Amino acid sequence: MLIxxxxxDLAWNAMQWSRDLLQSVYTLRAREGRMSGDGRGQNTVxxxxxxxxxxxxxxxxxxxxxxxxxxxxxDYASPAQAYAAARGHVxxxxALAQQGSIRLITxxxxxxxHLAEWEAWAKTKDDAAQGVASGRRKDEWSTGDSPSSFIPHPSSFVSPSSFQTPPTGVVISMECADPIMFPDQVAEWYDAGLRLIGPGHYGRGRYVGGTGTDVGFNEAGIQLLNAMERSGIILDVTHLSDEAFWEAMSLYDGPILASHHNCRALAPHQRQLSDEQIRALIQRxxxxxxxxxxxxxxxxxxxxxxxxxxVTIATVAEHIDHVCQIAGDSLHAAIGSDLDGGFGRESAPFDLDTIADVQRLAEALTEHNFADDDIANVMYQNWLRLLRRAWREG
Ligand SMILES: [Zn+2]
Known part of the structure; x- marks a missing residue:
């Protein structure tokens, strides 16, 4: 199953935490073994x-x-500093794309x-798996791709080339719009590859109130939303205050998503979405x-x-199921793992060792009676459809 x-936060981990993301998770853990701080030596991505x-x-x-x-x-003391740091992330x-380590998808x-290549690769792999049933020897196809388990196994140490997958594609997104020095600068960021903006983060930002505040969009924030709409940049409502969430729903007419957001009904905190907010998002x-x-x-x-x-991966499935129950279908719930987003294994589900274990979400959804098509929707099809809708041309 593709995901x-x-x-x-790939670039932030690389640039601010000095992690070489071409290395295995286990090499990075060993390197950070003696570093102190939340998430150090506990990385999963x-x-x-x-x-x-x-x-x-x-x-x-x-x-x-x-x-x-x-x-x-x-945190930086001025817009120019934040601009420079964020442009460094871009x-x-x-740089990763130029050396073939990822593909930028714009x-x-x-x-x-890109998806056609991944789907062709998955089909080849499925055909090979069916070869097992027809009696082919197991060593006739590539290894290094066995189902992940909680305990790291030797295949975790195989170099990326032996997985024979296409490279992972990356859509560049922005968490917190503070680095955009003024609203009309959005066009410059679009030209640099940015396709998604979540204007807020924690606390009060330059354009809008984020998680834990009751502050809406200021005048520059409204101009920012207009500039995003003109450029065709998707709005991410994650981390907006409740006031800002409802303002965004009426001010912004372009495509909307919530990139990494759970359900307030199951984890009561302003950081999560109320059922009313979930319903409003589904309507859009x-x-x-x-x-x-x-x-x-x-x-x-x-x-x-x-x-x-x-907490286990099954707990994540409960939030996904909650969104699907409200929607009455499986077309609006997906994955925005946030793994290594300032934390590591210690603050991730207990049965997750690395991001490869997100595959096991499929099993957890089966427990909620999700059919194969519903699972595919959650694992990747819903994001794919949203991007195709947002990027109708070009
Ligand atoms: Zn976040």
């Missing part, structure tokens, strides 16, 4: 693991904020060609990506006290 993951997990496409963020809070590696994706034409034909951060999956999470042992 599209709508939220990974690298390019070989994305390919092993059949992540055909992901939305890779650029991430920088402007404020006085001074959180290391994310440059990292371009148009309908590129998207269709939006898609909601389920996040794998443990504190966003269960009620009453207490940082430093709660343990991820009570």
């Amino acid at each position: 599209i993951d709508a939220h990974l 690298s390019l070989p693991e994305l390919r092993r997990g059949h992540v055909a496409l992901c939305f890779g963020t650029v991430l920088a904020r402007v404020n006085e809070r001074g959180v290391p590696d994310i 440059a990292y994706y371009h 148009s309908r034409t590129l998207l269709d060609a 034909d939006a898609v909601i990506g389920a996040a794998f951060d443990v504190w966003m999956l269960i009620p009453d999470w207490s940082f430093g006290k709660s343990s991820n042992k009570q």
Whole structure:
């Protein structure tokens, strides 16, 4: 099963945490063994693991904020500094693409060609698997692609080339619009490859109030939404305050999604979507990506006290099922894992070792009586349809 993951802070991990994403997850863990800080030595994402997990496409963020809070590696004192940091993230994706490690996906034409290649690869693999049933020896086709398990196995250490998948595609997204120095600069970012903007993050931003505030869009924020619509940039409502969420729904007429967002009914916190918000998103034909951060999956999470042992990949499936029950179909729920988004294995579901284990979400959805087509919708088809709709031409 192919996967599209709508939220990974790849460039931020590479540039701000100095992780070489071409290395295996296990090499990176060993390198960070003596570093202190949440998530250090606990990473779950690298390019070989994305390919092993059949992540055909992901939305890779650029991430920088402007404020006085001074959180290391994310907060900058001025728009020019945040601009430079975020443009550095864009440059990292371009560098990876130039060396063939990823593919930048910026148009309908590129998207269709990229997915066709992945689907052809998956079909070849399925045909090979059927060869097992017809009695072919198991060593007649490539290894290094066995189903993932919680305990790392030797195939985790195989080099990416032996997976024989196409490279993972990346759609460049922006988490927090602070690095956009002024609204009309959106066009420059579009030309650099940016296709998705979530204007807010935590706290009050330059354009809008984010998670944990009751602040809406300011005048520049409204201009930003207009500039996004003119450029054809998708709006990501994740991290908006409730006030800003409802303003965005009436101010913005372009395509909308929620990249990494769970259900407030199951994990009560303003960070998550209320049922009313989910219904409004469904009416706009939006898609909601389920996040794998443990504190966003269960009620009453207490940082430093709660343990991820009570959260599994099946818990993520409960949030997906909740969205599907509200929608009455499987067309609006998807994946936006946020893995390695400032945390590691310690704050991810207990039965997840690396991002390749996101494949096991398919089994968890089977427990909720999802049919094969419904599972495919959640794993990748819904994001694919949304992008195709947003990028009708070009
Ligand atoms: Zn986030």
